[in-house]
Amino acid sequence: xxxxxxxxxxxxxxxxxxxxxxxxxxxxxxxxxxxxxxxxxxxxxxxxxxxxxxxxxxxxxxxxxxxxxxxxxxxxxxxxxxxxxxxxxxxxxxxxxxxxxxxxxxxxxxxxxxxxxxxxxxx
Numbered sequence: 005x006x007x008x009x010x011x012x013x014x015x016x017x018x019x020x021x022x023x024x025x026x027x028x029x030x031x032x033x034x035x036x037x038x039x040x041x042x043x044x045x046x047x048x049x050x051x052x053x054x055x056x057x058x059x060x061x062x063x064x065x066x067x068x069x070x071x072x073x074x075x076x077x078x079x080x081x082x083x084x085x086x087x088x089x090x091x092x093x094x095x096x097x098x099x100x101x102x103x104x105x106x107x108x109x110x111x112x113x114x115x116x117x118x119x120x121x122x123x124x125x126x127x
Contacts, residue, residue: 007110008055008100010084011070013077017053019046026076037068042098049093052101055086060098061122074115083118085111 013021026032041063046054056064064070074081089104113121 005087006058008057008086008088009061010053010055010086011073011081012084013081014079018073018077018081019054021077021079022073025078030076032076036072039067039069041067043096045094045096045101049101049103052093052103053105053107054099054101055089057098057100063098065122081115083113083115084109 011018013025016024042060046052086107087110089100089102089107091104092100092102094101111121
């Protein structure tokens, strides 16, 4: 069964946390890697939460966005891993959006532990 990954800062998804901690006029945004490859469909599904597919997580890390995001958020970063949720409202090769709540978490880890876990996943 496939696994999906959500990166959080405090209790917010990493993108929401970045928008909060690094506003659009923040000069640190000049260093932000381009995320052109990720479809911006969240606004079409306002009650949904997003998760990376394994391919998406790898692209997110390789693109530099992961490092940049974790460098600008103010609260600790952690990751959760889930199996396929009951209700997927959108899916592409990089992400899924689900309105299933609560989503059963099969693994949760602080950033250092997740990165170690990730090395095993992506190999």
